[in-house]
Amino acid sequence: MTSAPDVPTQGPATTAASVPDVLAPAKLGPLTLRNRVIKAATFEGATPDALVTDALIEYHRKPAAGGIGMTTVAYCAVAPEGRTERRQIWMRPEAVPGLRRLTDAVHAEGAAVSAQIGHAGPVADAKSNGRPALAPSRMFNPISMKVTRSATEADIQRVTEAHADAARIAVESGFDAVEIHLGHNYFASSFLSPKLNRRDDAYGGSLENRAKVARGVVRAVRAAVGDRIAVTAKLNMSDGVPGGIWLGESLQTAKWLEEDGCLDALELTAGSSLLNPMYLFRGDAPLHEFASAFPQPQQLGIKxxxxxxLIAYPYQEAFLLEYARQFRAELTMPLILLGGITNRETMDRAMAEGFEYVAMGRAVLREPDLINRIAADSTGRAVKSLCIHCNKCMPTIYSGTRCVLVDPEPPRG
Structure with a gap:
């Protein structure tokens, strides 16, 4: 995109004179964003045939028209068995025409667009996909109620190459960036986890070995795209489960990623889609709504x-900031703060603490025009998000992701 002039990327310095304006243009690698606000990847539930639909395009066009700097298309799987379930997009030539329509629609609204590429690993539903899921070690998968097989070295190499191929598809489809999914106990994240990775080969044991998949995938993507598009990654600071990855090991992994020099920014996240999803979301745990989204006997089992x-964690603004500060203190690379970013005050706080970008999910789902409303507020403090953190949007991923307070019924098309 060339919608804004080049602006130097701000580093972690936070003197009063250097604190960036979150709503001013900013560089992200080779890309210039119109502001520093990114719509986080949240599965849209709008691709019944694993291809782009009008509903998916509209899902991303709305926040683009609403002022977001860049929107992120969620869970563009790098391989068919890497989907959490069969209705998710996987990056292949047949997907390009639809993806091009989507990127054109976002660009027409003045925003940039990123593709979140990844492999679900043990989070994949083997029953839905009709293909075996992969994990670092053999394990029982509570999602598919099947045993997930241990990935071979050939599997690891194939998945790594599939990330590179997916990134090339993203370039061909007109994306401005890719976000590599290294979190939530997906494939790369599961290798990082001491709880899930019990291997005794070159990919298990020490953190250096467990980080080989994540580092290899990032290197392969950068080699595939060069500087044609921006490359970011989403990394767990904590899995939120006993025996999972914790801050110390995650910070060391981030340092290695920084040393490798293949990323333009790192988005800091937390939680396990496999074992503790609410650790990322915070707020109410919509148990009844989740149960209602499934047929029997799964419905009874969930109840x-x-x-x-589904553990309920209290919500607070910038709820991942305390963890993220430790990364900001020891890294020089650009960081994206995620988790409880809903108003201008919190955005400004993130900028003052040295974060280069902020990512918003539920607040923008509730109000796609939230950024335009914040920008129009002369006080900078009057506009507050209408999101109440009920998390009833979460179960709608099975029928079309939406805020049920605004759109009670699933979208069509």
Whole structure:
């Protein structure tokens, strides 16, 4: 995109004179964004045939028209078995025409667009996909109720190359950036996890070995795209489960990614889609709504044991900031702050603490025009998000992701 002049990327310095304006243009690698606000990847539930639909295009056009700097298309799987379930897009030549329509629509509204590429690994639903899921070590998968097989070295190489191929598809489709999914116990994240990775080969044991998949995938993507588009990654600071990755090991992994020099920015996240999804979202745990989204007997099972899986954590603004500060203190690369970013005050706080970008999810789902409303507020403090953190949007991923307070019924088309 060339919609704004080049602006130097701000580093972690936070003197009063150097704190960036979150709504001013900014550089992200080779890309110039119109502001520093990114719509985080949230699965849209709008691709029933694993291809782009008008509903998916509209899902991303709305926040683009609403002032967001860049929107992120969620879960563009790099391989068919890498989907969390069969209705997700996987990056292949047949997907390009639809993806091009989507990127053109976002660009027409003045925003940039990123493709989140990744492989679900043990989070994949093998029953839905009709293909075996992959994990670092053999394990029982509570999602598909099947045993997930251990990835071979050939599998690891194939998945790594598939990330590079997916990134090339993204370039061909007109994306401005790719976000590599290294979080939430997806494939690369599961290798990082001591709980899920019990291997005794070159990909297990020490953190250096467990980080080989994540580092290899990032290197392969950068080699595939060069400087044609921006390359970011989403990394867990904590899995939120006993025995999972924690801040110390995650920070060391981030340092290695910084040393490798292949990323333009790192988005800091938390939680496990496999074992503790609410650790990322915070707020109410919509157990009844989740159960209602499934047929029997899964519905009964969720009602009986769902409280052990869907744990309610209190919501607060910038709820990942305390963890993220530790990364900001020891890294020089650009960082994206995620989690509880809903108003101008919180955005300004992130900028003052040295973060280069902020990412918003539920608040923009509730109000796609939130950024335009914030920008139009002369006080900078009057506009507050209408999101109440009920998280009832989460179960709608199975029928069309939406805020049920605004759109009670699933979208059509």
């Amino acid at each position: 009986l044991i769902g409280k052990k899986f």
